[in-house]
Amino acid sequence: DGGITQSPKYLFRKEGQNVTLSCEQNLNHDAMYWYRQDPGQGLRLIYYSQIVNDFQKGDIAEGYSVSREKKESFPLTVTSAQKNPTAFYLCASSFDNNYGYTFGSGTRLTVV
Amino acid sequence: GQNIDQPTEMTATEGAIVQINCTYQTSGFNGLFWYQQHAGEAPTFLSYNVLDGLEEKGRFSSFLSRSKGYSYLLLKELQMKDSASYLCAVGTIYNQGGKLIFGQGTELSVKP
Numbered sequence: 001d002g003g004i005t006q007s008p009k010y011l012f013r014k015e016g017q018n019v020t021l022s023c024e025q026n027l028n029h030d031a032m033y034w035y036r037q038d039p040g041q042g043l044r045l046i047y048y049s050q051i052v053n054d055f056q057k058g059d060i061a062e063g064y065s066v067s068r069e070k071k072e073s074f075p076l077t078v079t080s081a082q083k084n085p086t087a088f089y090l091c092a093s094s095f096d097n098n099y100g101y102t103f104g105s106g107t108r109l110t111v112v
Numbered sequence: 113g114q115n116i117d118q119p120t121e122m123t124a125t126e127g128a129i130v131q132i133n134c135t136y137q138t139s140g141f142n143g144l145f146w147y148q149q150h151a152g153e154a155p156t157f158l159s160y161n162v163l164d165g166l167e168e169k170g171r172f173s174s175f176l177s178r179s180k181g182y183s184y185l186l187l188k189e190l191q192m193k194d195s196a197s198y199l200c201a202v203g204t205i206y207n208q209g210g211k212l213i214f215g216q217g218t219e220l221s222v223k224p
Contacts, residue, residue, distance in 0.1 A: 040120075042199065042215050101155075106154050
């Protein structure tokens, strides 16, 4: 079955460390997105990519980086420059804007 | 700018009907989506409206008025499992990245 997979489900990071969150899809979707969700807040866009080897900053890109070397994969790196990285991170993909998103199951990142 | 507003929380009784409103201001409007998100899980697609009017899907219906920048999600015959956050999201035209802009979500509590 096609879908979008995020790993790991839970991730703990020490202050000053970079960590990479994985997102893989086998839906043949062109566009992929990373969102951050904090308690009581909506989804905030970090980065998005419409095609391979191209990506755009979202509303809160500072302290994050991405790559899109393959259509199926869109990993997110949370760098030490991100001041408050503890959050729930959601990856999504879409075939076309009229079909909305398919979401991964999320990664909960905690800084210890 | 782009802005989406929905109530922060609502409470309703099992078996009743509840209406969750969403107002939006955005350029390049290309459809409105409703998602359901249970705590700690990924959002799941509920409905999509691009033309004015009511879309019905089982116990859930969604309405759109583009001239008023207004939508609502109607949930009938409420069940305890309907307790969740409901996210309103607006689609933008493709050349702006095809990304969705999310409201902060409405936390619905269904009481016995």
